[in-house]
C-alpha cells in the first residue's frame with residue numbers, strides 16, 4: 001500500500017483533477033441528501049477483502065457520495081451558518097492533508113504552529129488583546145467554547161484552593177437563552193448549571209441584566225459562578241451582546257468573561273460593525289470560526305486567551321512519554337481539550353497571507369451590506385415581516401399566514417429544485433425564515449430569486 005508507483009501516480013492525478021474541478025466550479029451544484037438505502041444501492045459494497053482499487057473508490061466518492069452532500073459554499077446556501085472557503089484556503093488544505101504534520105507540539109510542527117500563531121496574533125490585534133495573548137485552533141466553536149470554559153473553571157478552582165476554600169455546592173455559568181446550544185453542551189459535559197439572564201428588547205445580554213441577576217441569587221448559587229458568556233453575533237438573529245457592560249460586571253465580580261464570536265466575530269474586521277464589539281478587548285477568552293465567515297474550510301475555530309497560562313495549566317496533559325515536549329516552546333495541545341491535532345489554522349493563515357487583510361474586510365462588509373439590502377426587500381414585501389433589524393449578516397423574517405408546516409414544505413421544495421437551501425428557525429414569536437450571509441458570491445439577485453418563491 002505504501003508505494004508511489006505508476007498506479008499511485010495515475011490515482012494522484014485523478015484525485016487532484018477531481019479536487020481541482022470542484023474548486024473551479026463557480027457555483028457548485030447545490031446537491032442534497034439521499035437515504036442510506038439509496039446510497040447503499042448506488043455505491044454497492046465498498047469495503048472488501050481485495051479492495052476496489054483507487055479508480056473505483058474515487059468513482060464512488062466523486063459520483064455517488066459527493067453529490068449526496070449539500071454544497072455549503074453554494075451562493076444560495078443560506079441556512080444555519082454557511083461557509084465560503086477561498087480557493088487559496090482550500091488549496092492550502094490539500095497541502096496540509098498531504099504533509100502528515102503533527103501540529104500538537106512545537107517540536108514536531110514548528111513551521112505550521114508558527115503560521116497558526118501569526119494568524120492568531122492577527123486576530124488578537126483586531127480584538128485589542130495584550131501582547132501575551134495566545135491560543136490555538138480547535139475543530140469548531142463547540143470545542144472552543146468548552147475548552148475556554150474548562151480553563152475558566154480551572155482558574156476559579158485554583159483561586160479557591162489558594163484561599164483555602166472548598167469546592168462550591170454547584171459550579172455555574174451565566175449566559176442568556178440566545179447563547180449558542182454549545183454553551184449548554186459544555187455545561188453538561190462539565191456538570192455545571194447555566195444561570196439564565198433575560199435579554200433586553202433588542203435580544204441582547206446586557207451588563208446591567210447580568211448584574212441584576214447576580215444580585216438576586218442566593219449566596220450559595222452565586223458562590224459557584226465562574227464565568228459569564230456573551231455572544232458576538234448570536235446564531236439565530238446575529239445580535240452582538242453588550243460586551244462592554246458585561247465586561248464591567250465581570251470585572252466587578254471577578255468572573256471570567258468569555259465571548260463566543262464563532263459566527264459573528266469575523267465582523268470585527270469590518271469597519272462598519274467594529275463599534276458593536278466595543279469591550280471585547282476586556283474578554284478573558286474569545287472564539288471565532290474561520291470555517292464560517294473567515295473563508296477557511298472545515299474545521300477550524302480560533303480560540304484565544306488573554307492569559308494563555310490559565311489555559312495551559314488547565315489543559316496540559318502530563319505523562320512520561322510527553323515530558324520531552326516540555327521545552328518551553330508553544331505547544332498548541334496545551335491550550336484546549338485535545339492532544340493530536342491537524343494544522344487546521346494553516347489554510348486560514350495561507351489565505352490571509354495570499355489576499356491580505358483588506359480583501360477580508362471588503363468581503364465581510366459585502367455580507368453586511370447584503371443583509372441590509374435584503375432587510376429593505378423584506379420590509380417592502382406585502383407578505384413578509386422582519387423579526388429583527390439585522391445587526392450583522394443574519395436576516396430573520398416571517399411569511400404572514402404561514403405556520404410551521406408551510407415553512408417546512410417550502411424549504412423542501414426549493415432544495416429539491418436545486419434552487420436554495422434555507423430552513424425555518426424557531427423564534428419567540430413562532431417559526432420564521434432566516435438567511436445567514438457569509439458567501440461573497442451571494443448577490444441581491446439570489447435573494448430576489450428566493451423571495452420570489454415565497455409567493456408560490
Ligand SMILES: Cc1ncc(COP(=O)(O)O)c(C=O)c1O
Pocket residue numbers: 081139140141142143180182231233234235260261262263264289301
Ligand atoms: C455563536 C455560535 N457559537 C458556537 C457555534 C458552534 O460552532 P461549531 O458548529 O463550529 O461547533 C456556532 C455555530 O453556528 C455559533 O453560531
